[in-house]
Every structure is written in structure tokens, then in C-alpha cells.
Amino acid sequence: MFFPVLLLLVGFGILIKGADFLVNGASSAAKKYGISNLAIGLTVVAFGTSMPELIVSLLSALDGKNDASFGNVIGSNNFNLLFILGIAGLIYPLVVQRNTVKYEIPLSLLAAGILFVLVNDTLLWGTPPFTEGSATYQGILSRFDSIVLLLFFGLFILYIYRTMRNSSDLDEGEPIKLYSTPISIGMVIIGLAMLIGGGELVVDNAIEIARRYGLSEKLIGLTILAAGTSLPELATSCVAAYRKNTDIAIGNVVGSNIFNIFFILGITGVIHPVPYNAAMNFDLQVLAASTILLQIFMFTLNSRKLDRWEAFLMLIAYFAYTAYLISTD
DSSP, X not given: OHHHHHHHHHHHHHHHHHHHHHHHHHHHXXXXXXXXXXHHIIIIIHHHHHHHHHHHHHHHHHTTOHHHHHXXXXXXXXXXXXXXXXXXXXXXXXXXXXXXXXXXXXXXXXXHXXXXXXXXXXXXXXXXXXXXXXXXXXXXXXXXXXXXXXXXXXXXXXXXXXXXXXXXXXXXSSOOOOOXXXXXXXXXXXXXXXXXXXXXXXXXXXXXXXHHHTOOHHHHIIIIIXXXXXXXXXXXXXXXXXXXXXHHHHHHHXXXXXXXIIIIHHHHHHHSOEEEOGGGHHHHHHHXXXXXXXXXXXXXXXXXXXXXXXXXXXXXXXXXXXXXXXXXX
């Protein structure tokens, strides 16, 4: 049992470092061609930090581990909202911009709602359940459904671009370190290779652990895979909260949740349609409830602010949710 756990941890480490190599190499190459820090942040960095979730969900789907594929994304979103914002909000109360409360949090709720409608074929449209292997499914994320998700993702990117274009600090941000072109290309290639290799290690060993302990792929996806692939978001939000960059701390989480559903599941489903287990409707409902809770907290006491006591409640909610998952698996 020691080696699967060790290889799982090694896989997470390779995934995170691979994303780092990819982001740094691609950012350097983009900067050499005169692309602004803003454009790089909205594309290369955003895509790079979400690559762990994309690789794990895609490899899980290709390997026929459908519950792990959906569980990784839905679980990551619940982890982001309840655990990461809980920790970050305890470090420092999180104040956000008006647009986040008015548009971005509702959009993340809409993303969960759209996913629910697209994958619940039996519940909503009366489509007969079907069997794949030894499992019975009540819906599927088809290529058409995935294109719908990607269209919404395109609208989200357009919204971000228009919002940031109207900002007065378009070119502010972390300085980008420049490398020579061969080194930049090499970093991108190495980063991609590490992402694929690390993703294989994570998926294979997470499933091995699940089998040895009699745990379901669904539970592993919603907990271990979700937490592991959300480590970049956890680090970003906690550091931002510590430095009192609170809008980054909460914007990173909300944006990541929208990104995960629209882009990651969109890409995954276009490449390989993924059967959906209706048992995950509960987890989607938890995601929707958590998003609504965050929106409510933005209007209590201090407007547009997540206070420490509210962050603590979100953290307690995550532990209660995880305990429920384990007890019912």
C-alpha cells in the first residue's frame, strides 16, 4: 500500500511542476512576440494552472474511469469553494470587486446548472439508462453537450477580456522571466510530458488505492483527485490572502470553477464522450448550494466581503460534506 500512495504523491508533484514549466516556457515565448501580460494571464497562465484537472479528467475518461473524470471536476469545484476559500478567508477577510458578486459568482452557479441539464438525460428527458461495462448510467456528456460548454467558455473569455480591457491596470502583474527561444520551447515540451506522465501516475494509483480499500472511483475523484489537482489554486489563493490581495484570492477560485466546467469538461467530452452517474447529482447540488452560500455571504454585514466567521462555516461545511461522502460510499 505504501508504493501506490508514494506514487500518487509523486504524480501530483510532477503534475504541479509540469504545469509550472509549461506556464513559464509559454509565457516567455509569448512575451518575446510582444503579447501583453494581461493576454498571457488570461490564456497561458489560466490554462496552465488548470492543466492538472484537464489531464486527470481526460485520462480518466479515456481509461473508462468515468466517475473519476466527473468526480475530479465537481470535487475540485467543491474543494475550491468550501476548503480553499475557507482557508484563505481565515488568513484574511476577502473583499471582492462588484463585478465578481454581480456577474462571476452567478456565472459559476449557471455553469453548474447547465452541466446538470446536459448530463441528466434520464431524469429530465426520459432517455432510457444504458450499461457500459458493469455500470449503469443515466446520461452522457456527448460531443454536442461538450460543444455547448465550450461555447459558454468562449463567452466567459470574452467577458473577462472586455472587463480587463476597461481596467486602468491592463499591464500590471507579475513580471515574466524571459528565456531563449530553444529553452522556452524545451520547457513547454518537458512541461507537457510531465503533465501526461504525472497524470497517468495520479489516475492509476488513485484507482489502485480505491480498489485496495474498496472505495469507489466516484469517492476518489471527489476527494483525493479533486484536492490534488486543486493544489495550484490553493497555493495561489492562500498566498494572495496573506499578501492581502483578496480580490485575486476569491477571483482565482470563482474563475477556476467556471473554467473547470466549461473548458475542462468541454474539451474532455469533445475528445471522448463521458457517461454520467446520476449519483453525482448530490455533489452538483452541493456545488450549487455552496455557490449560493458564497453569494449570500457577500451581502451579509460587510458588503462584498467574506468575513472570517463565514470562511470558518465554509470550511466546516467541506469537512461535513467529505465525512458524508466517506460514510455513504
